[in-house]
Amino acid sequence: MDSDASSTCSRSSSPELAVDSSFFSNKVFQAYCTDRETGQSRSEKLSQNTGSGGKSPAQADLSKDDLQDLRLKVNSRERKRMHDLNQAMDGLREVMPYAQGPSVRKLSKISTLLLARNYILMLSSSLEEMKKLVGDVYGARSQSHSARRVLQPTSAAPASQLQLLSLAPSLHSLVGNNTMPTVGQAPHSPPTAGYLGFPAPPLPSLLKDPMHLSSGYRHFPGMPCPCSLCQPLPASTASLHSLSMGK
DNA sequence: TAGGCCATCTGGTCCT
């Protein structure tokens, strides 16, 4: 996963720094050249302020050109590191429930992190809630079945199996491709409009009728599912924003 | 114009 430093720029107005190719058009480098014209590099100025400059003996032995090469190399690595970091931040933005588009201002880094945290907390609590609901529903059903139990091998499921069965749809609904873009999907296909906080089609009354959990829909990984559980969760973007965009 | 956000440079520190 070696990202090209020149391929990512999280800010459109930022200077295009294709590291080696366009580095010499950078304003910083222009200032650097100005310093060189006066016979002093920026690092040399700084090192004058700090006495020896903290250079190792090996670095002290290097010629001026070698030091510059070294400095450029280090700068390039640092730039690439920050580009990778920004790329990861963009990836995070892509999966956040936040309106995206050319007319929408990009979330700041701090906002992205805060929103991500709150979103994870919200998903966690949703998952717990759904587990509880589904468990209750299946528990009630198994009790009613046992009251009028007919001994058929296929209908007699142990409680542990019922628990697992009850978890499957809820897990599917949370990680399914209709509710959240998967990791592999995110960079290439935009998340659904409802997920991003754009006006979404009216939801079927999710969980209003718990019996729909036993619907006959089969869930296949990666395949769209028509069951009501797999419809997008209400993208309560406003509430998320109230949590994260306090300032 | 002030303040927020960002990219970049730089030196220090830690790790392999």
Add this chain to the structure above:
DNA sequence: AGGACCAGATGGCCTA
């Protein structure tokens, strides 16, 4: 020794 990571400094861009 070299690279990754981090934080401080600096300057540019944008918006209220």
